[in-house]
Amino acid sequence: DTAVSQTPKYLVTQMGNDKSIKCEQNLGHDTMYWYKQDSKKFLKIMFSYNNKELIINETVPNRFSPKSPDKAHLNLHINSLELGDSAVYFCASSQWRTIGETQYFGPGTRLLVL
Amino acid sequence: AQSVTQLDSQVPVFEEAPVELRCNYSSSVSVYLFWYVQYPNQGLQLLLKYLSGSTLVKGINGFEAEFNKSQTSFHLRKPSVHISDTAEYFCAVNWDTGRRALTFGSGTRLQVQP
Secondary structure (H helix, E strand, C coil), X not given: CCCEEEECXXXXXXXXXXXXXXXXXXXXXXEEEEEEECCCCCEEEEEEEECCEEEEECCCCCCEEEEEEECCEEEEEECCCCXXXXXXXXXXXXXXXXXXXXXXXXXXXXXXXC | CCCEECCCCEEEEECCCCEEECCEECCCCCEEEEEEEEXXXXXXXXXXXXXXXXXXXXXXXXXXXXXXXXXXXXXXXXXXXXXXXXXXXXXXXXXXXXCCCCEECCCEEEEEEC
């Protein structure tokens, strides 16, 4: 009965490869997010979707492409992986109704690019 | 630019001692304030949040925080820490601009020693 789940939990890959990370939430939320946590633990928003519509797109390279097939799922595809993409990627979800709604985070996907 | 500052990157403390983790934010509009905890190799868990009303907010695991509008601060406190409180603590802010993404501080590592 995990609220926000991500797959895979760990991802080790070579530079130049393409990879995807999947996120699912069973909380009935209508808004989902991708955050990146770098090696210094700093967390930064990458993307946000509300009802499958992209509403936040930070200055992220075009190699990163999010996709939301429905309100419960948000995937992240990364093309031509670079060393600097190594990080922990967190998915989160919330309800849109008010800004103060709690965001619930997944366990993270630890990506290591060699 | 809006920012969140956690001045202490690490706070060592002995078990059963009190602790305060500091958080300051820039403010030009109303804010919604959150504290999250991240245990090693895990996702983020909400400790507490301030939306409005009483400035003293109680959260899980015996933590509490006080919203101080004049000081633009939201410091986290616990009167007596346990070894199990060893973790990374993140202050996060949502400014009342309609944008739903959280802006995080750089985190404070709480190290509880026996």
